[in-house]
Amino acid sequence: MAANGIGKYTVSFGLSLAVMSVLNGLLVIVKETHEDSVLALMKRLTPHHWITHGIFVIVAFVALGWLFSRANGGQGIQIPVPRLIALLVGAVVVGGALIAGFYLIEG
Amino acid sequence: MSGGVEGLMMVHVLFGMLCIVTAVWVFVDVLNVSEANLARIRMMSIAVAVFMWLAYLIGGYWYVTYYAADKAVILKGPWPLAHSFFMEMKEHVVLLLVLLTTFLPIAAASNLAANKQARTLVLCVVGLIVLIGMAMDGSGAIIGVGAKVGLMPK
Numbered sequence: 409m410a411a412n413g414i415g416k417y418t419v420s421f422g423l424s425l426a427v428m429s430v431l432n433g434l435l436v437i438v439k440e441t442h443e444d445s446v447l448a449l450m451k452r453l454t455p456h457h458w459i460t461h462g463i464f465v466i467v468a469f470v471a472l473g474w475l476f477s478r479a480n481g482g483q484g485i486q487i488p489v490p491r492l493i494a495l496l497v498g499a500v501v502v503g504g505a506l507i508a509g510f511y512l513i514e515g
Numbered sequence: 516m517s518g519g520v521e522g523l524m525m526v527h528v529l530f531g532m533l534c535i536v537t538a539v540w541v542f543v544d545v546l547n548v549s550e551a552n553l554a555r556i557r558m559m560s561i562a563v564a565v566f567m568w569l570a571y572l573i574g575g576y577w578y579v580t581y582y583a584a585d586k587a588v589i590l591k592g593p594w595p596l597a598h599s600f601f602m603e604m605k606e607h608v609v610l611l612l613v614l615l616t617t618f619l620p621i622a623a624a625s626n627l628a629a630n631k632q633a634r635t636l637v638l639c640v641v642g643l644i645v646l647i648g649m650a651m652d653g654s655g656a657i658i659g660v661g662a663k664v665g666l667m668p669k
Contacts, residue, residue: 515596
C-alpha cells in the first residue's frame with residue numbers, strides 16, 4: 409500500500425488509463441486524417457484497422473501501467489489521490505470529446 | 516442476416532446492459548460501504564469487467580465480420596449519421612469503457628471502507644462507466660434504427 413493509502417497499481421494503472429484515453433482520441437484523428445499512411449499500415453497489421461487500434465490501446469495500457477508501477481525504485485509513481493482522480497476523469501472526458509468532436513465535424 | 520447473427524448482436528447488447536446494471540450495483544454498494552460488503556464490491560467489480568469484455572469481443576466480432584452490409588444500407592438511407600457519427604464514435608469510445616472496466620477491479624482492491632479518497636476514485640470510475648455505457652447503448656439503438664430506415668421503401 410502506498411503512502412497515499414491506495415495501492416501502487418491503482419495509481420499506476422489509473423495514470424495509464426488517463427494517458428491512453430487521450431492517446432486513443434489522438435490516434436483516431438491521426439489515422440482518419442492520414443488514410444494513405446497510418447490507416448493503411450493499421451489495415452496491413454491485422455484483418456481490420458479497428459482490431460489494430462484496440463490491440464494498441466489495450467497493450468499500451470497494460471505496458472504503461474506496469475512501467476509506472478516500476479518507477480521510484482519499484483514503489484510506483486507517487487501522486488495525491490485527488491490529483492489522480494482529476495487527471496483520470498479529465499482525460500476520459502477529453503478523450504471522448506476528441507473522438508465525438510472529430511466525427512461530428514468530419515462525419 | 517441469419518437468426519444466429521441477430522442472436523449474436525442480442526448477446527452483445529445483453530452483456531453491455533449487464534455491465535451497466537452491475538456498475539450501478541457497485542456504485543450503490545460503494546456509497547454504503549462497510550467491511551461487510553467489501554468482498555461483494557470486489558466480486559461485482561470483476562463482474563463489470565467480465566461483462567464488458569464479453570460485450571466488446573462479441574460486438575467486435577460482429578462488427579468486423581458482418582457490419583459492412585449494414586454500413587452500406589445506413590449510408591444510402593435517410594440516417595447516414597447513424598454510421599458516420601454514431602457508429603464511428605461508438606467503435607472508438609468503447610475502448611475507454613474497456614479500459615475503465617479493466618481498471619475498476621484494481622481500484623476496488625483498496626480498502627474502500629477505511630479510505631474515503633479510494634471510495635471517491637471508485638465512484639468516479641463507476642460513474643464514468645455508467646454514463647459512457649448508456650451513451651454506447653443509445654448509439655447502438657440509433658445505429659439499429661439507421662439500418663431499419665435504410666431498408667424501408669422510399
